Amino acid sequence: GESVGLHLPTLSVQEGDNSIINCAYSNSASDYFIWYKQESGKGPQFIIDIRSNMDKRQGQRVTVLLNKTVKHLSLQIAATQPGDSAVYFCAENGDTGNQFYFGTGTSLTVIP
Amino acid sequence: GAVVSQHPSWVICKSGTSVKIECRSLDFQATTMFWYRQFPKQSLMLMATSNEGSKATYEQGVEKDKFLINHASLTLSTLTVTSAHPEDSSFYICSARYSGRHSGANVLTFGAGSRLTVL
Numbered sequence: 344g345e346s347v348g349l350h351l352p353t354l355s356v357q358e359g360d361n362s363i364i365n366c367a368y369s370n371s372a373s374d375y376f377i378w379y380k381q382e383s384g385k386g387p388q389f390i391i392d393i394r395s396n397m398d399k400r401q402g403q404r405v406t407v408l409l410n411k412t413v414k415h416l417s418l419q420i421a422a423t424q425p426g427d428s429a430v431y432f433c434a435e436n437g438d439t440g441n442q443f444y445f446g447t448g449t450s451l452t453v454i455p
Numbered sequence: 456g457a458v459v460s461q462h463p464s465w466v467i468c469k470s471g472t473s474v475k476i477e478c479r480s481l482d483f484q485a486t487t488m489f490w491y492r493q494f495p496k497q498s499l500m501l502m503a504t505s506n507e508g509s510k511a512t513y514e515q516g517v518e519k520d521k522f523l524i525n526h527a528s529l530t531l532s533t534l535t536v537t538s539a540h541p542e543d544s545s546f547y548i549c550s551a552r553y554s555g556r557h558s559g560a561n562v563l564t565f566g567a568g569s570r571l572t573v574l
Contacts, residue, residue, distance in 0.1 A: 386565035445499040
C-alpha cells in the first residue's frame with residue numbers, strides 16, 4: 344500500500360479557533376485526495392476532496408490545500424466547534440487511482 | 456443518497472469459528488467495494504478490493520484464505536473471517552465508490568463498521 348503520514352497525531356484547540364491538520368503523502372502518482380472525519384466507533388465520513396489539478400478547495404467551514412511539490416495536504420477548519428472533535432484522516436488514490444490509502448490520523452480535541 | 460450499511464455492527468465469537476460480515480449499498484449500485492481493517496487508535500488499512508462478479512484483489516500481506524470476500528451482486532459484498540483467532544479482533548469497515556455530488560469524482564462512502572471480538 345501507499346504511505347500517507349501526518350505530522351501531528353493529536354491536536355487540541357479552543358472552541359472558536361481555527362484548526363489546521365496536516366498530511367504528507369508519498370506517492371507522486373496520486374491525483375485525488377480526500378479528507379475524512381471519524382468519530383469513535385463509527386465509519387469515516389467524507390469532509391472534502393481535491394484533485395491534483397487544484398491547490399485549494401473550500402467547503403463549508405473547511406478548506407483543503409494541496410502542495411504537490413512537497414506532497415503535502417492540509418485541512419483547515421474555521422471556527423472549530425466541539426462537534427468537530429474526532430480523528431481526521433487524509434486518503435490518496437495511489438498508483439492505479441482505484442484504491443484509497445489512509446494516513447495515520449490526527450485526533451482533534453476541541454476545548455469548550 | 457449514498458448509504459452503505461454493514462451488518463452486524465458488533466459480533467463476538469469463539470476462536471476457531473467463522474464470521475461473516477455483510478456490506479450493502481442501499482441506494483446505489485457498487486461494482487467495486489473495499490474492505491478496511493482498523494485497530495484501536497490506528498488508521499484504516501486497505502485489505503482488499505471487492506469486484507462484483509469476479510475475484511477480489513487483495514493487498515500485499517492479507518491472507519486470501521483467511522479473509523474470504525464475495526461480491527455476488529451490485530449491492531452486496533461479504534467478508535468472511537475464517538477460523539477466527541483473537542488476533543483477528545478488529546474493526547472492519549467496508550466502503551463503496553459512489554459517483555455523486557463531490558467534484559464529479561468517485562468518492563468512497565463508508566459503512567459504520569463491524570467490530571469483531573474473538574474470544
